[in-house]
Amino acid sequence: MDKDRKRKPRLVVSTGAGISAESGIRTFRDADGLWENFPVMDVASADGFARNPELVHQFYNERRRALRDAQPNDAHKILRELEKDYDVYIITQNVDDLHERAGSSNILHLHGELMKIRSLSNPDYIEEVTEETMATTPATRGRNGDLMRPHIVFFQEAVPNIEPAIELAQSADIFVVIGTSLVVYPAAALLNYVRPGTPIYYIDPNPADVGGVAGVTVIREPATQGMRTLVSMLRGGEAGK
Numbered sequence: 001m002d003k004d005r006k007r008k009p010r011l012v013v014s015t016g017a018g019i020s021a022e023s024g025i026r027t028f029r030d031a032d033g034l035w036e037n038f039p040v041m042d043v044a045s046a047d048g049f050a051r052n053p054e055l056v057h058q059f060y061n062e063r064r065r066a067l068r069d070a071q072p073n074d075a076h077k078i079l080r081e082l083e084k085d086y087d088v089y090i091i092t093q094n095v096d097d098l099h100e101r102a103g104s105s106n107i108l109h110l111h112g113e114l115m116k117i118r119s120l121s122n123p124d125y126i127e128e129v130t131e132e133t134m135a136t137t138p139a140t141r142g143r144n145g146d147l148m149r150p151h152i153v154f155f156q157e158a159v160p161n162i163e164p165a166i167e168l169a170q171s172a173d174i175f176v177v178i179g180t181s182l183v184v185y186p187a188a189a190l191l192n193y194v195r196p197g198t199p200i201y202y203i204d205p206n207p208a209d210v211g212g213v214a215g216v217t218v219i220r221e222p223a224t225q226g227m228r229t230l231v232s233m234l235r236g237g238e239a240g241k
């Protein structure tokens with residue numbers, strides 16, 4: 001039997017804050033941006049954490065509390081349902097766990113994970129954040145007594161998962177970009193790594209200009225509606241089957 005005939009097309013998806021907007025989580029560059037009048041470089045940079053770890057822990061605990069009240073929306077759920085027909089891999093700039101809670105199988109976080117903290121002295125020691133952890137600020141300590149930091153890629157820090165993300169983009173039969181302003185690199189460059197001729201779909205109600213990239217179909221809709229439009233396009237045999 002030709003096993004290739006049984007191979008599901010690989011659908012690689014790059015998501016940004018916009019996919020979580022309809023779950024009530026504000027995006028970074030909206031007018032009332034996520035930074036809640038904290039200067040970005042005070043709460044999301046390596047220098048900021050070195051200067052005032054208590055402030056940074058407080059900022060991330062506030063984001064964790066907001067995330068606890070949020071639920072995955074239909075865009076997250078449709079991505080999970082596409083696993084029936086596609087080999088779906090999600091590369092996300094988001095640090096929320098909504099893709100996980102929607103049940104997606106393959107998720108690669110480029111900018112870290114909000115619900116995790118890691119040891120300052122041993123980066124391989126990572127803990128899930130609990131109610132108790134959230135309550136103990138300023139400098140959260142792990143169960144092993146280590147001083148901890150958010151398991152987040154701060155500005156000024158390298159993006160350790162960018163290599164596997166590039167490999168995923170290069171392996172895509174179909175590449176989908178959802179809800180990102182494409183201003184933060186290296187994540188924004190991923191769509192340049194897809195193989196020539198790979199169909200690209202960009203779902204965003206206010207999309208960035210991707211004129212320079214061949215083969216992009218822009219779906220100028222919010223993520224939940226845009227995912228339904230994408231599914232009907234894919235079902236229409238428009239791509240990748």
Ligand code: APR
Pocket residue numbers: 015016017018019021022027028029030093094111178179180181182183184203204205206207208221222223224
């Ligand atoms: N559905 C889809 N997209 C939406 C929706 C929605 N309902 N609402 C807003 N958007 C789009 C906006 O038009 C914008 O293009 O989501 C995008 C959000 O862009 P940003 O706020 O810049 O978020 P993102 O691109 O994920 O930021 C990248 O920047 O601040 C850093 O590390 C942070 O991961 C983040 C990175």
